[in-house]
Amino acid sequence: MAFLALLALCVLAFMFSVRFGELRLGLPEIVTTLWRRDGGLDYQILWHIRLPRVLLGALVGASFAVSGVILQGVLRNPLASPGIIGVSAGGGLAGIVVMVLLPRHGGAMVPAAFAGSLLAALLVYVLSWKRGVSTIRLILAGVAVSAMLGALSSAVLLFNAEKAGGVLDFTIGSLSTRSWRHVEQVWPYMALGLLMAQALCGRLNILALGDDVAVGLGLQVERVRVALLATAALLAAAAVSAVGLLGFVGLIAPHLARMVIGSDNRFLLPAAALLGATLVMACDSVGRVVMPPSELPVGIIMAMVGPPFFLWLLRKVSYEA
Amino acid sequence: MKLEVNKLTGGYGAELVLDGVEFSVPSGAIVSLVGPNGCGKSTLLKLIGRVLRPRAGDILLDGRSLSAFRGGDCARCLAMLPQHRHEPAGLSVGELVAYGRFPHRHALGLLNDDDRRIVDEVLAMTRLTALRSRHLSTLSGGERQRAWIAMTLAQTPRLLLLDEPTSFLDICCQFEIIELIKELNARGGTTVLMVLHDLNLAAACSDQMIMMKERKVYCAGAPRNVLTVQNLRAVFEIDARVNYDDAGCPYCLAMGSARKRDHA
Secondary structure (H helix, E strand, C coil): CHHHHHHHHHHHHHHHHHHCCCCCCCHHHHHHHHHHCCCCHHHHHHHHHHHHHHHHHHHHHHHHHHHHHHHHHHCCCCCCCHHHHCHHHHHHHHHHHHHHHCHHHHHHHHHHHHHHHHHHHHHHHHHCECCCECHHHHHHHHHHHHHHHHHHHHHHHHHCHHHCHHHHHHHHCCCCCCCHHHHHHHHHHHHHHHHHHHHHHHHHHHHCCCHHHHHHCCCCHHHHHHHHHHHHHHHHHHHHHHHCCCCCHHHHHHHHHHHHHCCCHHHHHHHHHHHHHHHHHHHHHHHHHCCCCCCCCHHHHHHHHHHHHHHHHHHHCCCCC | CCEEEEEEEEEECCEEEEEEEEEEECCCCEEEEECCCCCCHHHHHHHHCCCCCCCEEEEEECCEEHHHCCHHHHHHHEEEECCCCCCCCCCEHHHHHHHCCHHHCCHHHCCCHHHHHHHHHHHHHCCCHHHCCCEHHHCCHHHHHHHHHHHHHHCCCCEEEEECCCCCCCHHHHHHHHHHHHHHHHHHCCEEEEECCCHHHHHHHCCEEEEEECCEEEEEECHHHHCCHHHHHHHHCEEEEEEECCCCCEEEEEEEECCCCCCC
16 A cells, blocks of 8 residues: 555656756656657657656666665664765776866766765775674764765865866765666666565665674575675666766655665565665656756755655654664 | 584684584483583573684584584574574564475475474464564564564474573563573474573573583583572672572572782
């Protein structure tokens, strides 16, 4: 039942998002325009600009949200979000380096950010290894590596201040000017990550009870943990490389879903994916309509509207830590 | 299930916590491990429960070496309640107990009728049926402990390892837990090895006691042979009186520390 509501919400956000923006068409018009494929301006805008943007937003939201659910479970910490294992800082640094130092190779942006994110996550994992990984070491290594990579990013920006303007979009998280090419570049990784997550979520339930309990229940703790961390890193890396350092979805979507669905990750995961997609699509639409003709990046709307809404929910729903 | 421990040595990294530990637990017995803090009781339980790997020595379940078991096979006959565990926010009693069926899981991780019947039985036995949809965070300490024990029971183990199952509980809850363990043992013949800090509770409920001191087993056997004035002085460094109840079961009254004070 709750699932149907979440699904309906997601579909609503999708329709809202396709409908509103610089070009406003009624839903029947949208359907007929897309159906006729007449090549007119409306069609061009809808098919080449609006649809890939909305779809990418949904994919990114779902990826960040599922990545957040996995990390909150693996690290047994409700504050965990995709940024904690270094993916944001790593993707950020790689993206900034490409944009500022190699401006001619704009096409390398997504793969570079993707590789940077994964490398940073790997570095965090290796640094926290000592006869197995402890969650505390992992969190602290993540914070330390993120700080270091963030400082490097700042240094690169500082020495290239004149080119820093274009980078701002990326560091806030933005869906503007995203096209089918971006969707093509990231969707296979996201699909793979979402499938892996769904396959592993039963084991995530067991791992969340603590290492000792999980061993007692016959779980191969280190192996499952590394598989889950790799999945979370893959999803977050793909998302970061597509829209930049969009924060907050990966933190709040899991909590919102938990309030609706409960703590069983087998149901929590798809619910969080739907909610994450809904949030990003909704925030992006709002950013497009609040102050036309210019638009606010989705990251700004998310960070402005998200926290008050989240805090209101926290107070409304009884929620033991 | 019979448990044999041979010349077991192990610890954390370079630190040696157990050195040549030997004992055996007969099938169907309730055995408690006692000893001062830091003597290696919990480490011993972790080695048997496969949380730690032994440096040397062997652990045998019904004569078969623990290292010869695959992880899942082992979890189907051996369950462990560790001290350190995590309760995710929003976890309900019913969900936790159902996780005990994880080693027996089927395709897609779904519960079948057998699993559901076992979960219902375990909830009834631990008197948690009425609380099954309550969140763990809303329960009292005793109820919470029963819920965790219920999870290990849902594994349908033949050997149950419990690390301080009665710590931090009031005296009535302590007895509830012990009576639950005795009932389980009498009904299904489950062998129980547990760490207890309350010496009198351990003496009253165990077939055998194992007293540990400084990484080794100091003595083992029936409670009246283990709980003696001499052993309490040697192992716990206390002056104690030991008496016997009507059934001949020993109980002790600690009179004070017998630790030598160098500066005095």
